[in-house]
Amino acid sequence: MSKIYMDHAATTYVKPEVLEAMMPYFSEKFGNGSSIHSEGREAKKALEAARQSIAQALGAKPTEIYFTSGGSESDNWAIKGAAFSRMDQGKHIIISAIEHHAVLDPCHYLKKFGFEITELKVDEDGLINLDDLKKAIRDDTVLVSIMTANNEIGTIQPVEEAAKIAHEKGVLFHTDAVQAVGQIPIDLSNSAIDLLSISGHKLYALNGVGALYIKDGVEIDNLIHGGAQERNRRAGTENIACIVGLGKAFELAKSNMESESKRLTVLRDKLIQSVLAEIPESRLNGHPTKRLPNNVNFSFKNVDGEAILINLDLMGIACSTGSACTSACTGPSYVLQALGMEYRWTNGSVRLTLGARTTEEDIDTVVGALKETMNRLRMITFKA
Amino acid sequence: MSKIYMDHAATTYVKPEVLEAMMPYFSEKFGNGSSIHSEGREAKKALEAARQSIAQALGAKPTEIYFTSGGSESDNWAIKGAAFSRMDQGKHIIISAIEHHAVLDPCHYLKKFGFEITELKVDEDGLINLDDLKKAIRDDTVLVSIMTANNEIGTIQPVEEAAKIAHEKGVLFHTDAVQAVGQIPIDLSNSAIDLLSISGHKLYALNGVGALYIKDGVEIDNLIHGGAQERNRRAGTENIACIVGLGKAFELAKSNMESESKRLTVLRDKLIQSVLAEIPESRLNGHPTKRLPNNVNFSFKNVDGEAILINLDLMGIACSTGSACTSACTGPSYVLQALGMEYRWTNGSVRLTLGARTTEEDIDTVVGALKETMNRLRMITFKA
Amino acid sequence: MYNDVVMDHFQHPRNVGDMADATSVAEVGSQECGDTMKVFIKIKDDVIDDIKFQTYGCAAAIASSSIATEMVKGKTVTEAKKLTKNDVVTELGGLPDQKIHCSLLAVDGILGAIEAYEKNK
């Protein structure tokens, strides 16, 4: 049975071109980027070339790109770094209610240091309201953080407008772009965004590498103090192989983003339309058009998400669910709950995220598998 | 010209066996360890197997090993996590004067939050004095952090005794074992050490992966908040390939530590004795016997470290210097200064760190190259 | 994640369905989880002659429902009333820690139906 991987939002495989670019840096060109001997200088050169590729893909300057260990570190650095650097000016932070845990949790941690957090509500499609943001900004607000696109439901937020509102009030603006980078165009050359988080393993580079964009002139506290790497802002011997891979992944993403995002949007919409037409009591979660080209998120009434997932896995389809019964019974995902749906809908959610190898045939197979699964499970279920 | 790499303390190459173990996790078994589909479960299994290998090599329990992005993150997590978790109890931290920047800098950052730092002096061999430690502990001391072995001069500290002293006073004990792990035996099964930092790229695994040992029952604040990875203590999708590599590196280190450390000690001592005998005005920095098997650090009077380094590089030998004129003229390394030497000695230092591929022939070549270099440079120099 | 017994009962649950001539019926739900179950039993001479269930819930809840109904079918009411969560988990060959509590639903459902029968007797 050949497998269909539809969980690219969780993690992507490493593209062959990316791995090929990384290979020389494991055992041959393995120098420490801070050393002055020739091995070290070669490592340094590769590092700066990768920084250049990433900056170019984002319309940023190379001096604005700082390498990290991934999206979670970037988010933590941005949030805590901004907060701690400005705690004399105020202790209020605004985020959306559907931020990733890597933004939510550092914010809640900051309460220990006296910070207050305002969570903006979202509408039934997952969009924030810009008027709410305007009203929420206070004199002591030091940071606004709104994600570019949501990891569960794929909804794309009006971050540029939100950043402008924050800037008008002199407040820093961060966006978690982990899911958006490589999928939708991001141009920071004329942007009000101060801080932007990136993770490698969502765009076909390896896990454990990411970056934080920090606009030139924006000062935030370091998160990882120590060595002078990353112009004294992020200590730790650089992960050259993975960084080179990240650079390559950005180059690939930039060069084929237009065609690939069109291709994925067609497949995505076919999957959405087929399922909504062919499976009763199904609905799409997230915005119908303002959504990532690769993201599909369904709810099926009266069926448990985990049960769906296991059935699909047995049929060779890997995807994920927003119902949280996997770790402990804490109920369905806070993101789906924020959309205002009932339990019997939120708990029956399935996220299918497409990728570079997804074909039209895969879509047909998945639609068939979903139909079969819902039929099976709805025979067993105690309907509400 | 074949190159001789003598900078293993800066970073090691990735051993072929390690790379081989990593390979399947780039593009095939690339699942997210938190996913419940079969790809995710396979990733999770590999992760736990690596944790098991590392725990076993250190005499720890698998539940005491937490993966991080490297030594710097582990140090920052240990220091800030311990400090912030105990700031109600006190705000005093004790470290040695020759800690790595990844320990020094987070400590100094904590001053912003009201913490006080005591730096213990070291003797001319780089050893701390345990009586000094006893005297330095106050009622409001919350953490003692002493490195297992120094990265520049290789001196091995009496950390177990230091940990016992800290424990007697109810104070947490952290050790930065980044340079020691894989080189000298570490047994945590009966140890007073609460927290211990590990970095992959010092023992033939890749850059950008490391671990923090946290003794069962020891609570510290998280550094990277977010997803539930690492039992809710370190967020971020796990870097499976690199972690698998780290596990393999520990297995290799454990299986050949005895023979390899003997082999390196012989080569190390040959290098030391030859240079001291054959090059005038040379001295060994660090303790003559309580030192890492792979570490040699010389000072040559009246010669500048950077100048030596460049000469050696041209002769195909990669090593490093503790004179800091590489980035800005801030003078020689604080570690060498802490040993109480004059400028004309501290500034002429060279660190040569041996590794798995170092041969006796390499040692002879290096001795010859050092002689030639000192002759050349001492002809130019304005002697003090 | 789940063992073969659990997977078998999840994929091929026994005793699923409803029953027109049930002696008694119970509906139970776990507040904690949102999982719910409806149980139909037919009792003849104080023996559980037939049993059917419908369960809304995760794989563990469905598998527990299936095996628990098998365990009590053909037993006397007195015997069936001794059913515990542990019996169900043991019969399944174990459940992941965080899923143990899901087996409670089936026990509650079966005991609920028996209780309803005894009340109306």
Next chain:
Amino acid sequence: MYNDVVMDHFQHPRNVGDMADATSVAEVGSQECGDTMKVFIKIKDDVIDDIKFQTYGCAAAIASSSIATEMVKGKTVTEAKKLTKNDVVTELGGLPDQKIHCSLLAVDGILGAIEAYEKNK
């Protein structure tokens, strides 16, 4: 890190040594760096007829010393006194940013020797 000109002057410094019959001698040191230099000059008819140096310092300091002594050799004292750090860096084809200041040592040394000569004239 360093260009070919710098490397050449570092590896093969010109005018290294001392001079028994120097017209004047200067010793200078950069407080900042700990680098030090000793310069010997022989002056004939107000022209720098010969020059020698000894430098303790990094590659940039040694290369600057070498090229700067070449630059002033054969020049009149008046011309030589116009030597600046920028001239030296330019002649070297550039230095890494953090090394620019190292070229100051050579300029200070040469100007120091000239000053000593003029004082004693």
